[in-house]
Amino acid sequence: MTAKIIWMDGELVDRDAATVHVTSYGLHYGIGFFEGLRCHPTPEGPAVFRLTDHLVRLRRSAAVYGIPLPYPVEEMARACRAVVSANGLTECYLRPIVFLGDGPDPLSAPYRAAIVASEDGPLIGPPKTDGARAMISGLRRMSADSIPPAAKATGQYLNSFLAQSEALRAGYDEAILLNAAGFVTDGWAHNLFALAGGELRTPPVSAGALPGITRDSVMTLAREDGLPVSERDLVRTDLYLADECFLTGTAAGVVPVVSVDGRPVGAGTPGPVTARLAAALADVASGTSGAHPEWRETVS
CATH class of the missing domain: 3.30.470.10 (Aminotransferase class 4, branched-chain amino acid transferase, N-terminal domain)
Incomplete structure (x- = not known):
């Protein structure tokens, strides 16, 4: 409201x-x-x-x-x-x-x-309490030589809206977009992470991903937790074969992805690393942990 x-x-x-x-x-x-x-x-x-x-x-x-x-x-x-x-x-x-x-x-x-x-965020679709079922959209993320994807501009979100509408009509919870070269960019309104071989991986901004604030926060918290983090190009099979996968964004926080295109990610349930990072982010935002006080700007 x-x-x-x-x-x-x-x-x-x-x-x-x-x-x-x-x-x-x-x-x-x-x-x-x-x-x-x-x-x-x-x-x-x-x-x-x-x-x-x-x-x-x-x-x-x-x-x-x-x-x-x-x-x-x-x-x-x-x-x-x-x-x-x-x-x-x-x-x-x-x-x-x-x-x-x-x-x-x-x-x-x-x-x-x-x-x-x-009091609510601008979510399209119901909350994903048990993890999201994602699909690779048939629509590609706009290219940097048409509309700059690094900017958070109103008109360019029609691209995201169309992809998410396609996913919902097909019975999925979330859309994931590729760029013109076939590399993963992000979700319709979220950044994306995949855990494989003990390393947390996320598409680089150069692939078309938005430089997300929550993305940056999660990368920082993951490194502080001792988890290697890399920004690297990912293809759809990297998501199919990942041990864990999740989306990040201000409105949704950390959203576990339990399947991509009908294929289970890992065990097909929210993974332990995803849960640990989600808890760490929530603890920082609420001041529970006391870490990163510079990220919390009080109202008065």
Whole structure:
């Protein structure tokens, strides 16, 4: 459920007043950039996980398209905290978005910004409590010479939406996309990891994967746990033959993948390394472990 107070264009407003005109270019052409963040209850109070890192990525996504953010990172960070506080929340999902507004033409129209809080994440499909059944999508991830996949931009998520819709219609839980060369990029809205031979492997950003904040967190925690981690090209058979496989993302956290294209991954159940990393991530985000306090940015 969306919270009642939204930050929009520099001020907190009631949800019903946070409106966008139908002539906005962001609506017509998918011109915009966004982030997804989680706020968790911690011993120090509500804290947004890696708030500044997410907003720096928002700025970088806009920069890929040659667009400066209409507000500095520090101001948007204060706005995220204000939205959590104004709604009296201790745990929520935050969606900052910057999009092209209305005007005489796209080059002169202003960029607008909003931050929305909700108690649920933007999941497509039911939660995967016992692990996800994934399929390799017949749609390829867009190539870097068409739309830059390293940016988290609104319009390019049509590629992901089509792939996930295909997977759901086929009776699967999650879509996994390949690039034009046949290498694995990521899930429809998640990064992907495969465990094989005692090494945790994930596709490199150069393959088309988004530089995920949760991805980076899991890689750091895995190395601290003594697990070798590599960024390397993967093909579909690497997933079929993996000992474990999982997806990562802000909204979903760590999602075990128990099968790919109907083939069981490992024992066909969530694996112990996946469970250990999921627990480590949850402990850091909630402040339970005390590790990485720099990743928890308190609301007040």
